[in-house]
Amino acid sequence: MWLFFISQTMLFVSLIVAKGMLLGPGQPINLSIVGPAIMTVLLIFGSITVQLGENAVANDRQVLLQQMLGATMLLGLGFIAGLIWVWSTLPFDFSEPWGVVFFTMTGLHVLHVIIGELFLLRVMFKARAAAYTPANYWGVQGAARFWHFLGVIWLLYFSVLYIF
Numbered sequence: 647m648w649l650f651f652i653s654q655t656m657l658f659v660s661l662i663v664a665k666g667m668l669l670g671p672g673q674p675i676n677l678s679i680v681g682p683a684i685m686t687v688l689l690i691f692g693s694i695t696v697q698l699g700e701n702a703v704a705n706d707r708q709v710l711l712q713q714m715l716g717a718t719m720l721l722g723l724g725f726i727a728g729l730i731w732v733w734s735t736l737p738f739d740f741s742e743p744w745g746v747v748f749f750t751m752t753g754l755h756v757l758h759v760i761i762g763e764l765f766l767l768r769v770m771f772k773a774r775a776a777a778y779t780p781a782n783y784w785g786v787q788g789a790a791r792f793w794h795f796l797g798v799i800w801l802l803y804f805s806v807l808y809i810f
Contacts, residue, residue: 647788651795654758658799661754662806665747675737675744679808685728686804689797692721696766700790703783708776711786715770718793722763729756751803755796762796765789 699714738745
């Protein structure tokens, strides 16, 4: 699993480096930070809820696990909807250098969030079938680690795209 995270980190960091090489520091236009900040909060809360779910299964609290997985998936859907809204309000498109960088970075991230949603959905189905026990819940752990990873990557992207 860690090799996967390392390879994905290299991919995401390479896009940050490409942004810096192509466009330099800062943003060529002033982007609204409000929507992306709300999206960031959604992912942070998603990390909290998925961790609460992992803690729940470790303590054999199956219903709480399912509730926290559901909450995490809803927060993830909120993030996806927020990014679609951000895309629809941007003052540039994919034909400009800034647009290529922005849409590639955010598009690749949202693709991973969608994959994370599918991963969580599979874990939810298995949780409803009582497939996880305090002694065996690797699927929950894997989904939680992936979700935390997505949150960390978004914090980096948010910083690079909207702050620095």
